[in-house]
Amino acid sequence: MASSKRSCQKIFIASLLFISVSLTFLVFSFHPKPDHPEFDDHSETVAHHHKKPLSIDTPKSWFDDLIERKIFSKRIRIGFVNVDDNVKHAYDHLRGQVETVNVNFRPVSGELKWEDFFPEWIDEDARWHEPSCPEVPMPRLEDYRDLDVIVARVPCGNGTEKQGIRDLLRLQVNLVVANLAVVNGLTKGGDDRTVSVIFIGSCGPMQEIFRCDDLMTHLGEYWLYKPELRRLRRMVQMPVGSCLIAPYHKQTGNQENQEYKMAEYSTTRKLNDNELYPQRVAYVTVLHSSEAYVCGAITLAQSIIQSKSTYDLVLLHDSKLTPRSVNGLRDAGWKTKKIQPIRSPFARKDSYNEWNYSKLRLWQLTDYDKLIFIDADLIILKNMDIFFAYPQLSASPNDKVLFNSGIMVIEPSKCLFEDMMSKTNKLRSYNGGDQGFLNEVFTWWHRLPVNLNYLKIFFNEEENPDHQMKNGTYTIHFLGLKPWACYKDYDCNWDMENRNKFASDSAHKRWWNVYDTMPKKLQEFCGLTKHMDARIKKWRGIAQKANLSNGHWKISAKDPRQYHLIQ
Numbered sequence: 079m080a081s082s083k084r085s086c087q088k089i090f091i092a093s094l095l096f097i098s099v100s101l102t103f104l105v106f107s108f109h110p111k112p113d114h115p116e117f118d119d120h121s122e123t124v125a126h127h128h129k130k131p132l133s134i135d136t137p138k139s140w141f142d143d144l145i146e147r148k149i150f151s152k153r154i155r156i157g158f159v160n161v162d163d164n165v166k167h168a169y170d171h172l173r174g175q176v177e178t179v180n181v182n183f184r185p186v187s188g189e190l191k192w193e194d195f196f197p198e199w200i201d202e203d204a205r206w207h208e209p210s211c212p213e214v215p216m217p218r219l220e221d222y223r224d225l226d227v228i229v230a231r232v233p234c235g236n237g238t239e240k241q242g243i244r245d246l247l248r249l250q251v252n253l254v255v256a257n258l259a260v261v262n263g264l265t266k267g268g269d270d271r272t273v274s275v276i277f278i279g280s281c282g283p284m285q286e287i288f289r290c291d292d293l294m295t296h297l298g299e300y301w302l303y304k305p306e307l308r309r310l311r312r313m314v315q316m317p318v319g320s321c322l323i324a325p326y327h328k329q330t331g332n333q334e335n336q337e338y339k340m341a342e343y344s345t346t347r348k349l350n351d352n353e354l355y356p357q358r359v360a361y362v363t364v365l366h367s368s369e370a371y372v373c374g375a376i377t378l379a380q381s382i383i384q385s386k387s388t389y390d391l392v393l394l395h396d397s398k399l400t401p402r403s404v405n406g407l408r409d410a411g412w413k414t415k416k417i418q419p420i421r422s423p424f425a426r427k428d429s430y431n432e433w434n435y436s437k438l439r440l441w442q443l444t445d446y447d448k449l450i451f452i453d454a455d456l457i458i459l460k461n462m463d464i465f466f467a468y469p470q471l472s473a474s475p476n477d478k479v480l481f482n483s484g485i486m487v488i489e490p491s492k493c494l495f496e497d498m499m500s501k502t503n504k505l506r507s508y509n510g511g512d513q514g515f516l517n518e519v520f521t522w523w524h525r526l527p528v529n530l531n532y533l534k535i536f537f538n539e540e541e542n543p544d545h546q547m548k549n550g551t552y553t554i555h556f557l558g559l560k561p562w563a564c565y566k567d568y569d570c571n572w573d574m575e576n577r578n579k580f581a582s583d584s585a586h587k588r589w590w591n592v593y594d595t596m597p598k599k600l601q602e603f604c605g606l607t608k609h610m611d612a613r614i615k616k617w618r619g620i621a622q623k624a625n626l627s628n629g630h631w632k633i634s635a636k637d638p639r640q641y642h643l644i645q
C-alpha cells in the first residue's frame with residue numbers, strides 16, 4: 079500500500095519533471111549555453127520550430143525547484159505519440175534514467191470526415207445491412223509495454239472557439255493514448271500500475287475521453303493527466319463514433335485485435351456490478367421559467383416508479399414554481415432541489431428558451447456518479463435502469479452529427495461544470511438552447527437506440543396514416559402540443575394542420591394510462607385552465623371549418639377536465 083503510494087508519487091514527480099524538461103529545454107534553446115553541450119546539436123532546429131515565444135505564465139521559481147530535485151531511482155519508460163523530434167530529444171540527456179519509445183500508427187485516412195463517424199441514421203436493427211464504423215488505426219498495443227508516461231501532441235483542429243472540435247486526427251491521438259494507458263495500467267492480475275499522460279497542445283485532450291477530474295496540472299500548452307483507468311477502459315470499449323449503437327443493446331464490430339474483450343452484458347446480470355453500475359445514480363429532470371411542465375414532471379416520475387425502478391428521482395427547479403407545485407412534485411416521488419437558472423447567452427429576452435442553459439446545473443449534482451436526464455415531456459414505458467451502464471455522454475441521435483438532449487447519460491463533475499460555464503459565451507448554440515451548446519461540448523458521444531428517446535413524430539403518411547406508435551419503445555417524447563394540453567379523448571395535434579405530424583392517438587393514450595393510475599391529488603396538477611380550454615375549442619372549430627380529413631374534430635369530447643377548469 080505504502081510502496082504503491084510512493085511509486086505513484088515518484089511517477090507524478092517524474093512527470094512534472096518531464097514537463098519541466100521539455101519546457102526548460104525549449105526555454106533554454108532560445109539562448110544556447112556553452113555549458114550545456116547536449117543541447118547544442120538541436121538548439122537550431124528547436125528555435126526554428128518555435129519561433130513564437132512560449133506563453134508560460136508561471137513563476138520561474140517553479141521550474142528552478144523542479145530542476146533541482148533529485149532524479150528518481152527507477153528507470154522509467156516513456157512512449158511518444160505524435161510528437162516532434164525536438165520534444166523527443168529533450169529527454170536525451172536523461173539517458174540511463176529514462177527509456178523512450180516512439181509509438182507508430184497509421185494516421186486515419188484523409189478521405190474520411192467526421193460525418194462518416196457520426197451518421198444521422200444507422201440501420202439499428204440490421205434489417206438491410208449490419209452497421210459499421212470506418213477504421214481508426216491503432217498501434218500494435220502489445221509492442222508498447224511497461225510505459226510509465228505517455229507524451230502526446232494533440233491536434234486542435236482548424237476551427238474557431240465558436241464550435242466544438244470535430245477533428246479525426248485529434249480523436250485518433252486521444253484514442254491511441256487512452257488505449258496505451260489502459261493496456262499498460264490495467265494488468266490481468268489486477269495490480270494496477272500508474273500511467274501518467276502529458277498532452278502537448280493549446281486545446282488539451284478531448285475532455286470526453288480524458289476528464290478534467292484527472293488533470294493534475296496544466297501549464298501553457300502542457301497538460302498532465304493521471305487517468306482513472308477503469309473509467310478510461312469504458313471509453314475505449316465504446317465505438318469510435320455514433321456509427322454503431324453503443325454495446326450492450328447490440329454488440330457489433332470487429333474487436334478481435336483488441337487486447338480486452340467487450341464485457342458481455344446481459345439483461346439478467348445483477349445490477350450491483352460496481353464497474354457497470356455505479357452505486358450512486360439517479361433519474362433527473364429540470365423545470366425552469368414556468369409551471370407549464372409541472373404536470374409533465376409528475377407523470378414522468380409516476381411512470382418511472384411504475385417501471386419498478388428504485389433509484390433516486392431528482393428534480394431541479396428555479397424560483398418560478400409555487401410551493402404547492404413543489405409539494406406536488408415531491409408527492410409524485412421527486413427529491414426537489416432549487417437552483418439559480420442559467421441564461422442562454424444566444425436566446426432572445428423572454429423567449430421560450432431564454433433559461434435553457436439551466437440544464438448545465440446537472441453537472442453540479444456530484445452526490446451522484448451518474449445520472450439519466452429525462453425531459454419533463456417524456457414518459458417511460460419500461461424500465462431503463464440498464465442504461466446507467468453507459469458512460470457520459472450517451473444519447474439518442476437527433477439529426478446531422480448531433481444527439482438529442484431529451485435523454486442523456488451524464489456524469490456530474492465540478493470541474494466540467496466550471497469548464498462549460500466558461501464556454502457559454504464562446505460556443506455557439508445552433509438553436510439557442512442547451513442541445514446546441516451540449517453538442518459542441520460533447521462532439522464525441524455514444525449512440526443509444528432511437529427506441530430509448532422515441533420522438534413522437536410521423537412522416538410516413540401512406541404506410542401509417544393513423545400514426546400508430548412503434549411497439550417496444552422505452553419512452554415517448556411528446557413533441558408538439560403536450561397530452562395534458564389536449565382533451566383526454568384524442569391527440570389535439572390532429573386539429574392543427576402544421577402539427578399533424580406530431581399527432582398519435584396511440585401515444586396519447588399511453589400518457590393518459592399513466593395519468594389514470596395516479597392518485598387524484600396528483601391528477602389535480604394536470605387540470606385545464608380557461609386559456610388552455612379556449613385554445614382547444616378554437617382549433618377544433620378551425621379544423622371543422624377546414625373539414626380536416628383526419629376527422630378528429632368530429633369526436634364529441636367527454637374529458638371531464640373541461641367542466642372543472644382550474645384557476
Ligand SMILES: *[C@@H]1O[C@H](CO)[C@@H](O)[C@H](O)[C@H]1NC(C)=O
Nearest residue numbers: 191235236237238241244245
Ligand atoms: C477545416 O478543414 C476542413 C478540411 O480541410 C475544411 O473542410 C473545413 O472547412 C475547415 N474548417 C475551418 C473552420 O476552416
Ligand SMILES: *[C@@H]1O[C@H](CO)[C@@H](O)[C@H](O)[C@H]1NC(C)=O
Nearest residue numbers: 430431434509510511512513
Ligand atoms: C427550452 O426549454 C423549454 C422549456 O423547458 C422547452 O420547451 C424548449 O424545447 C427548450 N428549447 C431548446 C431549444 O432546447
Ligand SMILES: *[C@@H]1O[C@H](CO)[C@@H](O)[C@H](O)[C@H]1NC(C)=O
Nearest residue numbers: 542545546547548549550584
Ligand atoms: C403493436 O402490438 C400490438 C399488440 O401486440 C398490435 O396490435 C399492434 O398492431 C402493434 N403495432 C405496431 C405499430 O406494430
Ligand SMILES: *[C@@H]1O[C@H](CO)[C@@H](O)[C@H](O)[C@H]1NC(C)=O
Nearest residue numbers: 622623624625626627628629
Ligand atoms: C368534407 O370532406 C369529406 C371527405 O373527406 C367530404 O365527403 C365532404 O363533402 C366534405 N364536406 C364539406 C362541407 O366540404
